[in-house]
């Protein structure tokens with residue numbers, strides 16, 4: 375089939391690669407001038423274990439399976455990564471109870487190697503840490519997102535697939551057994567495809583609304599939750615990912631490290647109405663307070679506003695966490711169209727597994 379994938383983020387590229395490996399003729403349309411210019415370059419680059427997500431949800435299934443596939447892919451394709459492990463820390467009795475619940479859920483989700491350890495054992499691993507207990511997740515790690523996208527693109531090209539940059543998809547309709555797709559951008563025109571995957575991240579709902587005959591009530595509302603990061607001006611003190619217990623809408627202001635060992639903090643959760651990418655320096659106060667619950671020696675004046683990303687959520691404040699939504703023909707009635715909605719965390723961790731499911735839908 376001639377397959378069009380809309381969006382050259384990590385998830386779109388993984389789907390394009392999987393479709394090309396399955397023998398399809400694949401084109402990726404990307405509105406901007408490069409790969410990974412959306413949510414995929416504005417995240418923590420963490421390879422998640424699969425602990426946090428409701429058992430049997432798409433997020434749980436694709437995160438655990440996708441994580442295993444991702445480590446294998448990183449090794450076979452020389453993508454920078456570090457299975458550095460992670461500690462989710464409890465600083466009071468209520469948080470300790472949350473850790474026990476997370477342990478039970480992680481075990482049910484099939485996450486390997488999880489272990490509850492005491493405060494002293496945690497400090498033996500990370501001397502600066504202050505906590506009364508921690509959940510150790512040895513399978514968690516970090517990945518070079520851009521390197522991952524380049525490797526996915528490389529496989530796509532090897533199979534004859536291509537990316538059309540500066541090519542926003544403007545409208546689509548299904549006529550004469552094919553998708554007629556109208557492109558804008560530097561070289562506007564119309565082209566026909568057998569199948570279309572809408573992997574447009576924050577733009578997925580807007581694109582779905584421009585698909586002729588797509589029922590509006592099959593398109594879930596998009597909820598924007600910004601996540602701000604602060605960089606750390608000092609020598610790194612942790613060698614593992616350190617997370618507090620999760621909060622409404624996010625995983626809590628955590629310590630991430632990059633492949634060079636640098637530390638940064640975030641993301642927090644800021645519910646917003648429209649896309650904006652400025653980090654308000656005043657949010658630092660809340661960061662100091664939160665981080666000092668598990669790292670009391672965080673020096674004053676050491677946090678610097680860094681970047682932010684926006685989670686394309688399907689649930690709002692106080693609501694139960696929505697699952698990923700993979701909407702294929704049974705959901706909207708249109709043939710060989712897959713819309714991906716709400717692909718927030720753990721999208722990159724899940725990407726290779728999600729891609730297989732999406733390609734299966736195309737052939738169904």
Ligand SMILES: Cc1cc2nc3c(=O)[nH]c(=O)nc-3n(C[C@H](O)[C@H](O)[C@H](O)COP(=O)(O)OP(=O)(O)OC[C@H]3O[C@@H](n4cnc5c(N)ncnc54)[C@H](O)[C@@H]3O)c2cc1C
Nearest residue numbers: 381383385405412413414417418420543575577601683721
């Ligand atoms: C603050 C934050 C932290 C996160 N941390 C992690 C983490 O540590 N680990 C993890 O696994 N996940 C994490 N995530 C989630 C992860 O970043 C996303 O799941 C993932 O990047 C989504 O990739 P994508 O390809 O779906 O979307 P994107 O990367 O946004 O790609 C969509 C692309 O579609 C293009 N596009 C949009 N509309 C059109 C159109 N009409 N025509 C053509 N192109 C179009 C856009 O330009 C964009 O390039 C985090 C997310 C956030 C916001």
